[in-house]
Amino acid sequence: MIKRLIGASALAAGLCGTPALAEELRFTVWTGSEAHLSMLNGIAASYTEKNPDVTVRFETIPFADYVQKITLQLAGGNPPDLGWLLESSAPTFVDAAVLADVSETLKSTEGYDFDDLSQGAMGLWQDGDAVYGVPFSTSPFIVYYNASLYDAAGLEHPDALAAKGEWTWERLKQDAAALADAEAGVWGFQSVDGQGYGGRAVHTLIPMVRSHGGDAWADGTCGWASDEAVEAVSLYHDMIFKDHSAVPPGEQGDFFTGNAALTVTQLSRVSKLKDAAFDWGIAPLPSGPAGEASVIGQAAIVAFAQGKQTDLAADFMAHMTSAENVAIMAEFFPPARNSVLEGEAFLTSNAAVSPEQMKIVANGIANGAVAPGHVAYPQIESAMRPKFDALWKPDADVKAVLEDVCAAIEPLL
Known part of the structure; x- marks a missing residue:
């Protein structure tokens, strides 16, 4: 369905995914939480410090409308550069070829340590050597x-x-x-x-x-x-x-x-x-x-292949899912990085949640299975x-x- 919706419109718009020198990255999310957005904007600000000509704008789309609106943006030739995507949608979007392969950027970024990402958590987001997303939240219910x-x-x-x-x-x-x-x-x-x-x-x-x-x-x-x-x-x-x-x-x-x-x-x-x-x-x-x-809900950061600046989007994804920033996001989003999940920092990452309670979350990840998904x-x-x-x-x-x-x-x- 997604493939049919976007095909003709994307070609007509001439969006080939070649990187441009745009100064703003559009990033869609489904959270409206002030705490979440403050954290995300802090990570974006740290990227702008290193790349003064680039800013990141987070756009909130209500959860119930998220997939439909992203699909319509793709069909209309106005896709975001990056976004969140649920595990249930992963097979559909990968099959429709609307996600950018970011493997080269992630594996070549100095200090990224791609092998630190849990292979179990990455299962839905890889196809052979191609990488179409990085989970920022592997969160048990x-x-x-x-x-x-x-x-x-x-x-x-x-x-x-x-x-x-x-x-x-x-x-x-x-x-x-x-x-x-x-x-x-x-x-x-x-x-x-x-x-x-x-x-x-x-x-x-x-x-x-x-x-x-x-x-x-x-x-x-x-x-x-x-x-x-x-x-x-x-x-x-x-x-x-x-x-x-x-x-x-x-x-x-x-x-x-x-x-x-x-x-x-x-x-x-x-x-x-x-x-x-x-x-x-x-x-x-x-x-x-x-x-x-235990049932795990998973969400990943993806870059859209039809975006106007895919190289820049992939670079920001590498920044956002580095060990340092994953540790920051772990306050709310249980990570896919083994070094963070297994470290003491994860158990103490949220002041409102005791280490004993965080162990419940960690055990849920270790013993859980992802919620149902399908192409x-x-x-x-x-x-x-x-x-x-x-x-x-x-x-x-x-x-x-x-x-x-x-x-x-x-x-x-």
Whole structure:
């Protein structure tokens, strides 16, 4: 789809990717966090110190619209020079040949140490000798919990339960029901980024599904309708419509403002807790009948092949993903560099997160598997979303809905 959209427009615009002497690099991101942007602008400023004629402008595109808007910019002949890209989109963009091969720049930059990049983390972003991106965040999904609510209810904290091997999805479901308080406007559980019924449905469901022994798809076969997946999704459906503990469709229950007791998300969201009026903690994902199943969300920095200054973009990528700057970004984004991930500096990189809590993040990376991706992911996601919509009703037949999901996406797999 992306290949078809951009082909004619790019040729008409004459964007061959040859480097130009432009003074500004456009860099698209999906964060609007002041803490994130301040950090990114600091890294850009350090590049400008060495290259006074070059500045970097970060452009925020909302997460839900990100891939679509980048695709339209490519089609319109107005691509950014660099951008962030999720793991789910990597196969699509690599296959469409819209990403620049930055291998020569990275491997020839003095002091870069390309071999320090984790080969496991680089898997989606390499094709033979070609390198199409460098992960800046290899971040496991983790549980955030409101410790003040847990203490008031006299419940044991999730991280303490995890240390004893007692932190399960059934226990999370039980806790969420006990902590929900309709009169106080507090829900038990909020989906990933509050978007579990839309753009984050897969990221909300897949940790549960994998811990039950299922998966979204594998080897061209859909797994959503398996017995394991049906059991896992039914658990979440019960939280919404039987326990009334999970924030339902159409309602607001933001963990970060104290209106939900539990949520699943990633380390970068800790910036939203800077002024939290409650105590909080983090824990690993719960285990299920099939054991622990850490899920990793990954995002990489890429340079777009149709950009007007690809050489300069690749040079900035080398600067941004150097060991020094990766260590800076590790405050919010768990790194792909072994030397940073394994060092003491990572465990103490964020003042708001204790070394013990950062070990939870590190263990999630070491033992996790990347969230589902596919070369046809945009089409698959478009096909899944209206089918998933049928789940979010009290009388939904979970198995029948998931069978419809598989029927819709199997031709694309």
